[in-house]
Amino acid sequence: MYLLTKIEGVVESGVYASVDDDGHAIVQFFVSKDDAIMYNTMLEAIDQDIHVTEVDSEMVDKFCGALGHAYTVVDEGEIVIPKLETLHHVMIEDDHLPETDFL
Numbered sequence: 513m514y515l516l517t518k519i520e521g522v523v524e525s526g527v528y529a530s531v532d533d534d535g536h537a538i539v540q541f542f543v544s545k546d547d548a549i550m551y552n553t554m555l556e557a558i559d560q561d562i563h564v565t566e567v568d569s570e571m572v573d574k575f576c577g578a579l580g581h582a583y584t585v586v587d588e589g590e591i592v593i594p595k596l597e598t599l600h601h602v603m604i605e606d607d608h609l610p611e612t613d614f615l
Contacts, residue, residue, distance in 0.1 A: 514545050515564075520563035521565050527539055536581075538581070541586065544589070547588060547590065549564055552564050
């Protein structure tokens with residue numbers, strides 16, 4: 513599985529999460545590295561400096577469960593497009609306090 517982080521290969525640096533309509537952070541895990549790269553490329557186009565990081569698929573439940581965050585798994589070939597007009601994201605830091613940026 514793959515997710516987006518502040519520093520490539522370092523989950524503790526901060527994990528990218530989208531924010532749903534209710535303001536809850538949703539961590540996106542990608543089954544395919546290519547799909548994660550495609551999503552990251554779209555975010556880079558709007559000046560988001562994040563990186564694709566591989567994680568053990570068994571870590572998904574443990575990681576999000578420990579931090580109390582919801583997550584979604586993007587299946588291979590599924591297209592996810594960030595909506596610029598509603599884009600909010602949260603970098604979930606290793607100290608568990610989210611740093612929020614709003615565009």
